[in-house]
Amino acid sequence: MIQLRDVSVRVPVIGRNAPDRTLLDAVSLDLTEHRIAVIGANGSGKSTLLRLLNGLRTPSSGQVLVAGHDTVEEAKTVRSLVGFVFTDPLAQLLMPTPVEDVELSLRTRIRNRVARADAAQRLLDERGIGRVAHQSIYDLSGGERQLVALTSVLAVEPEVIVADEPTTLLDLRNKLMLRDIFETLPQQLIFSTHDLDFAREAQRVIVIDGGRVMADGDPDAAIAAYAGAMRA
Numbered sequence: 001m002i003q004l005r006d007v008s009v010r011v012p013v014i015g016r017n018a019p020d021r022t023l024l025d026a027v028s029l030d031l032t033e034h035r036i037a038v039i040g041a042n043g044s045g046k047s048t049l050l051r052l053l054n055g056l057r058t059p060s061s062g063q064v065l066v067a068g069h070d071t072v073e074e075a076k077t078v079r080s081l082v083g084f085v086f087t088d089p090l091a092q093l094l095m096p097t098p099v100e101d102v103e104l105s106l107r108t109r110i111r112n113r114v115a116r117a118d119a120a121q122r123l124l125d126e127r128g129i130g131r132v133a134h135q136s137i138y139d140l141s142g143g144e145r146q147l148v149a150l151t152s153v154l155a156v157e158p159e160v161i162v163a164d165e166p167t168t169l170l171d172l173r174n175k176l177m178l179r180d181i182f183e184t185l186p187q188q189l190i191f192s193t194h195d196l197d198f199a200r201e202a203q204r205v206i207v208i209d210g211g212r213v214m215a216d217g218d219p220d221a222a223i224a225a226y227a228g229a230m231r232a
């Protein structure tokens with residue numbers, strides 16, 4: 001379970017003699033549901049919220065706990081518990097080929113290099129992308145890249161997957177394919193999206209507006225509140 005206790009994120013306004021800008025304002029949440037969607041307008045603070053969940057971003061005040069571990073003080077433990085999927089997979093693929101990237105994720109789990117390469121190939125095969133294992137990541141389609149990124153994240157065997165607009169760059173076929181995969185993952189999934197159909201598949205929808213939680217709970221009610229605010 002992930003808990004946010006009175007979390008604010010503030011950043012200095014560069015080049016101006018102005019007070020800090022508040023990106024998230026005193027947010028408290030207990031994230032227990034299996035599937036949680038975070039929605040909101042551009043710039044509302046969704047990515048900022050998600051990045052707090054695995055310590056990519058740290059609170060200016062308040063505390064984020066993952067299974068009781070503080071994301072600041074126990075950052076390494078938190079990163080092993082919470083895997084993060086970015087909108088653009090190129091932001092997270094570190095190695096030149098898929099098999100090497102998955103091997104990198106497996107390095108602490110499997111010490112033997114041959115066994116590690118075999119396991120990486122097997123994981124890519126299981127995701128249906130084994131045939132591109134040795135291709136340059138720059139020669140893959142967007143959908144293939146997102147699958148490689150997800151395979152690398154899952155190789156660490158996290159308990160929670162946080163995904164920041166994971167389908168935004170994908171065409172409809174790949175969007176639907178990724179949504180199907182997410183549906184079958186045993187891990188808790190917390191994702192942001194502008195796709196309200198995708199959000200509706202969650203058990204809980206959190207609406208962020210100007211760095212605050214504007215609505216939270218039943219997907220239909222939360223999405224209706226969001227749509228109403230956007231029309232106002």
Ligand SMILES: Nc1ncnc2c1ncn2[C@@H]1O[C@H](COP(=O)(O)OP(=O)(O)OP(=O)(O)O)[C@@H](O)[C@H]1O
Binds near residue numbers: 023043047048
């Ligand atoms: N490090 C930073 N320094 C200053 N401002 C930042 C920083 N990170 C984010 N912001 C600002 O905070 C606001 C919220 O950003 P965030 O990326 O969380 O929004 P978002 O809801 O994910 O938006 P989108 O839907 O467009 O991806 C934006 O106005 C952004 O410019």
